[in-house]
Amino acid sequence: MSDNALLQSRRAAAIPRGLASAFPVFATRADNSQLWDADGNRFIDFAGGIAVLNTGHRHPAVLKAVQAQLAAYTHTAFQVIPYEPYVALCERLGKLAPFKGDAKSILFSTGAEAVENAVKIARAHTRRTDVIAFSGGFHGRTLMTSALTGKIAPYKKKFGPMPAGVWHVPFPVPQYGTSVADTLNAIDHLFRADVEPANVAAVIIEPVQGEGGFHPAPAELLAALRRICDAEGIVLIADEVQTGFGRTGKMFGIEHSGIEPDLVTIAKSLAGGFPLSGVIGRSAIMEAPEPGGLGGTYAGNPIACAAALAVLDVIVEEKLLDRANRLGALVRDELQHIARRNDTIPIGFVRGPGAMVAFDVLKSGGAAEPDPDGTKRVIQEALKQGLILLACGAHANTIRLLMPLTISDTLLIEGLAKLQNALANAR
Incomplete structure (x- = not known):
């Protein structure tokens, strides 16, 4: 054998x-x-x-940074004893944020955690509950992120009722007969038939759908979502878990559209193979949760933070x-x-x-x-x-x-x- x-x-x-x-x-x-x-x-x-x-x-630079951090300490829990690599990484991420104005960041371990916490932050900021997502979208495998994901099998099959307050509209894929106009009509119908805008905390979208088939979100759609969110006081979340950190030829996929989100979820290539994720957001929105309302035992692990700082250097130095x-x-x-x-x-x-x-x-x-x-x-x-x-x-x-x-x-x-x-x- x-x-x-x-x-x-x-x-x-x-x-x-x-x-x-x-x-x-x-x-x-x-x-x-x-x-x-x-x-x-x-x-x-x-x-x-x-x-x-x-x-x-x-990557040699990532391994070198990790080895140096291993020689210092591996875990304290940032909520107990904070450490400089977490702060330094959030400073770097804030400067990279794909929107104007002050930004703050918080770190977690997985993409699903980042998405879950982006929803929590949006709800705390707006004092609303509901979220609009898209067919074909993928946002994770936890119960809330499975609800946001726009595909039944295998992500929702046998797992019972999904969390309430999640609404899906079609994602525009011209080869399958769905246009931007169809998507916007579906949102209009949703607001007239199922949920009033005053109850919607956030709209979440991948700038390029990942599991859904690598379909880019048209700039026309992203611009319309920005207008809707501005008019209705809704938070626009760009899920950059798969598109982030150079994959699309820009640091974040949404930068191709010129549209600015309010929150950005990040993970995957952030730390070069080490488990790390986060949310970058407008400071006024990020400050909405109460102290202690966000966090996690392993969230923002110092080894992963050291790796991520090295990854950001490599992206610049090697012109990735x-x-x-x-x-x-x-x-x-x-x-x-x-x-x-x-x-x-x-x-x-x-x-x-x-x-x-x-x-x-x-x-x-x-x-x-x-x-x-x-x-x-x-x-x-x-x-x-x-x-x-x-x-x-x-x-x-x-x-x-x-x-x-x-x-x-x-x-x-x-x-x-x-x-x-x-x-x-x-x-």
Whole structure:
């Protein structure tokens, strides 16, 4: 029995099926954009731990910062004994905030925690309860964030009633027949039929939907949401958990639109593989909760804070925003070339800003009918080739590419060649 197979059998015996893994291979070592499994197989990583590794596996600057923090202290609980790395990181985040005016930040451990607390902050500020979210959106797996997530299976299935006061409207995806006008009409209908604006605390939206299929939110929609929120006293939350820290070619995805949110949720690539999340917000809104109303035992762990400070340095020093745009252009160009070929499984709808790139696997060329089974074949063929890919989307037919922004050109080209072979073998 191989080491991977042995570990898989141990996993099945010890871990419930509710925690799914994409592949039956087990990591033993990783470096920048490469990963090796328990059987010694090498992979090029186009998944990045689900958009966590914009600065790659084990970036030397991140490891150096972590090692220095390990030598000092690992935990005190910021609510008991505070520490400088937490303060320094919040200072940096406040300066990066994608809105004008004073900003404050608070740190947590996971993206779901960040979203939960953004809702709490919005409710405290507005003294209202309800939240508007979007179909196809993903905001986490806790009960509140599952309610916000615009997809039933697997995130809500069997988990009983979701928290009240969460409303969904369609997200505009032209290829599936939903326009910005449809979305705005749905909001208007919602306000007339189901919830009055005076009860709505927040609207939450991903600038580019992640699990929903890498569909960018049109600038026209974001501008309209800003007008609605301003008119009705509603807090606009940008969920930047997957889009943040350079992935889209800007520090935050919403910066492409020129629209300013009130609160921003962050996580994933913030700390280069260490668990850290947070909320950046306008100071007047962030001050609404009472002392003690926010926090968490591990929230803003000092090791993760040290890692995040190093990540922010790396983004600047290695010009990763420019790198994201260059990578994205190369990848989109290659995908468009593949889409014109007739010797691969049909693909189309290449999209995404910066290096947040995706495409759809289709039943036939030039059409929009999804092919989820074909998508599974592509991903399995890619694994055989030594390439790690992830699917997403409402129809499970979108393949998203999340290679580290620090990937070398040589490994990028090798990875794209493996992708092309997988698309050919999956016909």
